[in-house]
Amino acid sequence: xxxxxxxxxxxxxxxxxxxxxxxxxxxxxxxxxxxxxxxxxxxxxxxxxxxxxxxxxxxxxxxxxxxxxxxxxxxxxxxxxxxxxxxxxxxxxxxxxxxxxxxxxxxxxxxxxxxxxxxxxxxxxxxxxxxxxxxxxxxxxxxxxxxxxxxxxxxxxxxxxxxxxxxxxxxxxxxxxxxxxxxxxxxxxxxxxxxxxxxxxxxxxxxxxxxxxxxxxxxxxxxxxxxxxxxxxxxxxxxxxxxxxxxxxxxxxxxxxxxxxxxxxxxxxxxxxxxxxxxxxxxxxxxxxxxxxxxxxxxxxxxxxxxxxxxxxxxxxxxxxxxxxxxxxxxxxxxxxxxxxxxxxxxxxxxxxxxxxxxxxxxxxxxxxxxxxxxxxxxxxxxxxxxxxxxxxxxxxxxxxx
Amino acid sequence: xxxxxxxxxxxxxxxxxxxxxxxxxxxxxxxxxxxxxxxxxxxxxxxxxxxxxxxxxxxxxxxxxxxxxxxxxxxxxxxxxxxxxxxxxxxxxxxxxxxxxxxxxxxxxxxxxxxxxxxxxxxxxxxxxxxxxxxxxxxxxxxxxxxxxxxxxxxxxxxxxxxxxxxxxxxxxxxxxxxxxxxxxxxxxxxxxxxxxxxxxxxxxxxxxxxxxxxxxxxxxxxxxxxxxxxxxxxxxxxxxxxxxxxxxxxxxxxxxxxxxxxxxxxxx
Numbered sequence: 001x002x003x004x005x006x007x008x009x010x011x012x013x014x015x016x017x018x019x020x021x022x023x024x025x026x027x028x029x030x031x032x033x034x035x036x037x038x039x040x041x042x043x044x045x046x047x048x049x050x051x052x053x054x055x056x057x058x059x060x061x062x063x064x065x066x067x068x069x070x071x072x073x074x075x076x077x078x079x080x081x082x083x084x085x086x087x088x089x090x091x092x093x094x095x096x097x098x099x100x101x102x103x104x105x106x107x108x109x110x111x112x113x114x115x116x117x118x119x120x121x122x123x124x125x126x127x128x129x130x131x132x133x134x135x136x137x138x139x140x141x142x143x144x145x146x147x148x149x150x151x152x153x154x155x156x157x158x159x160x161x162x163x164x165x166x167x168x169x170x171x172x173x174x175x176x177x178x179x180x181x182x183x184x185x186x187x188x189x190x191x192x193x194x195x196x197x198x199x200x201x202x203x204x205x206x207x208x209x210x211x212x213x214x215x216x217x218x219x220x221x222x223x224x225x226x227x228x229x230x231x232x233x234x235x236x237x238x239x240x241x242x243x244x245x246x247x248x249x250x251x252x253x254x255x256x257x258x259x260x261x262x263x264x265x266x267x268x269x270x271x272x273x274x275x276x277x278x279x280x281x282x283x284x285x286x287x288x289x290x291x292x293x294x295x296x297x298x299x300x301x302x303x304x305x306x307x308x309x310x311x312x313x314x315x316x317x318x319x320x321x322x323x324x325x326x327x328x329x330x331x332x333x334x335x336x337x338x339x340x341x342x343x344x345x346x347x348x349x350x351x352x353x354x355x356x357x358x359x360x361x362x363x364x365x366x367x368x369x370x371x372x373x374x375x376x377x378x379x380x381x382x383x384x385x386x387x388x389x390x391x392x393x394x395x396x397x398x399x400x401x402x
Numbered sequence: 403x404x405x406x407x408x409x410x411x412x413x414x415x416x417x418x419x420x421x422x423x424x425x426x427x428x429x430x431x432x433x434x435x436x437x438x439x440x441x442x443x444x445x446x447x448x449x450x451x452x453x454x455x456x457x458x459x460x461x462x463x464x465x466x467x468x469x470x471x472x473x474x475x476x477x478x479x480x481x482x483x484x485x486x487x488x489x490x491x492x493x494x495x496x497x498x499x500x501x502x503x504x505x506x507x508x509x510x511x512x513x514x515x516x517x518x519x520x521x522x523x524x525x526x527x528x529x530x531x532x533x534x535x536x537x538x539x540x541x542x543x544x545x546x547x548x549x550x551x552x553x554x555x556x557x558x559x560x561x562x563x564x565x566x567x568x569x570x571x572x573x574x575x576x577x578x579x580x581x582x583x584x585x586x587x588x589x590x591x592x593x594x595x596x597x598x599x600x601x602x603x604x605x606x607x608x609x610x611x612x613x614x615x616x617x618x619x620x621x622x623x624x625x626x627x628x629x630x631x632x633x634x635x636x637x638x639x640x641x642x643x644x645x646x647x648x649x650x651x652x653x654x655x656x657x658x659x660x661x662x663x664x665x666x667x668x669x670x671x
Contacts, residue, residue: 012536021534022532022533022534022537023460023461023534024460024461024531024555024557024579025534025554025555025556025557025560025564025579026461026555026557026559026579028534028557028560029557029560029561168464168467168471169457169458169471175458178459178460181460182460182461188559283510284509285505285506285509286504286509286532287458288460289532294506296510298510299479299480299481299507299510299511300456300506300507300508300510300511301457301474301479301507302457302458
């Protein structure tokens with residue numbers, strides 16, 4: 001499943017100085033077992049065929065690319081094209097990866113899966129595949145996020161998962177990840193940890209990327225078929241960065257295609273209340289098993305991040321994004337809460353599509369640059385999820401209560 | 403010979419086992435850490451493991467995580483931990499101090515500055531939970547040339563290859579984590595430990611301490627029968643949490659002394 005043109009990470013999971021395996025010794029054998037199982041499955045045609053079958057018949061792939069004509073017309077510049085990951089079963093790109101890891105868990109004979117979740121999309125996707133394959137499922141979620149995303153919490157429970165609110169630290173995604181790691185260390189013999197993003201210790205960043213590259217591979221085929229050529233720019237939001245890696249990775253060898261990752265500027269980079277380690281140039285450090293850009297104070301303590309979208313509210317970023325930034329192959333920018341909300345409303349009103357607040361960050365940047373480019377330019381935006389889960393957040397910002 | 407190595411050599415000559423208590427620096431607050439280190443030494447500690455608090459202590463259970471949160475709320479930092487060791491060393495030239503924590507505070511300070519400051523202050527060893535040997539070769543070399551021991555973890559699940567890795571990179575002692583879990587958990591498997599320790603000691607050629615899950619004189623005695631050192635952490639933090647402030651030092655010293663007596667009785671029989 002991996003692309004042959006680009007060889008990172010190395011055998012130890014490094015993307016240049018980033019990535020690696022920074023975990024306690026207790027987790028080492030589990031990661032080694034996972035790496036070996038993944039490497040065997042990745043090259044096994046039966047595994048790949050089963051994965052592709054599930055994506056087609058259960059997830060509903062391929063997802064279309066939709067030309068947002070009214071929005072493009074209104075902006076008066078480049079054409080905005082949306083890769084519709086919001087149309088996937090469960091409403092976001094997260095399920096692509098969950099199917100892959102669930103099939104791997106089945107191969108490895110693990111009857112129990114655990115996950116961390118921020119916005120709840122990865123938790124819902126994990127609970128969904130757990131129901132689909134008959135696994136016991138426990139989802140860790142920061143108690144702040146449990147409050148922000150009560151509909152998704154109920155969804156997970158409907159699907160048979162236990163949702164454990166995490167009260168430690170900042171009570172958000174990073175703390176949920178800590179707690180899931182603790183569960184895994186304790187129950188490693190019967191438990192598969194389904195990480196939802198391209199972060200964590202090797203092999204997760206590479207494995208999650210590989211399962212998500214179905215997004216970019218479809219685009220490579222769809223763009224010439226429906227739009228006559230590849231896009232000029234590919235834009236995706238970046239929290240941990242899995243939807244962005246999924247659409248960027250197959251385009252890395254296509255030098256003419258600009259890759260732009262959009263982080264969460266929250267209340268503004270200057271306020272410090274954001275979640276944009278790459279754009280803000282945060283120092284490099286070690287967290288959650290890998291080395292990457294990290295939002296931290298001068299003593300190396302991880303700081304609280306802020307974004308209106310729970311799914312981008314994370315102090316680090318996948319190590320391959322750190323590498324793509326340094327190498328210059330991808331550019332990283334940030335969109336604020338207000339810009340994302342404006343894009344959210346614009347997509348609702350002009351196209352009849354309610355985007356996830358995460359994805360609205362990518363749309364916001366497309367809306368920013370489209371007017372500066374010619375009408376013949378093609379901007380391909382990864383619309384990574386739908387916004388049903390964000391109704392409460394958006395309504396609250398508008399002073400509306402249900 | 404490092405202070406840690408000579409401590410173990412002396413204990414071994416006397417037929418005794420090392421007692422290694424752990425506290426988190428800055429818990430319950432920064433003023434209490436130096437007095438607590440004195441109390442640990444007075445109670446019979448052979449080595450003191452001093453936790454450097456981190457915002458995201460992935461490998462620790464709820465007890466040590468709470469201690470870290472209290473310490474960070476009080477403004478504890480890696481630089482201040484080193485300052486505390488410097489003060490301790492001015493009055494105690496005997497008891498080795500091992501800093502135990504996570505990689506990021508060290509990388510934020512820079513590995514070079516950290517190693518220099520730790521050596522100058524009188525730190526004897528460093529255990530970085532999320533630095534496996536293959537990810538920290540430069541750090542290992544820097545510690546070695548500064549005369550500091552790097553302590554590594556081994557687990558019930560560790561491979562033979564891992565024994566060889568830590569035998570090469572590590573020195574001082576090996577910290578065998580006695581169960582697959584986080585700190586403070588309590589499902590201790592004595593038979594498994596009794597089988598593994600002699601093999602590990604033979605493979606790594608240095609003393610082996612056992613930690614995670616030792617809570618009282620009875621469990622310490624059983625571990626002491628097979629291991630070279632007993633590490634106690636979460637149970638001491640619980641003692642700190644449960645004690646009125648004026649009683650903390652007394653209670654911790656008495657608890658450590660109780661373990662000390664049990665270990666020495668066991669060694670004497």
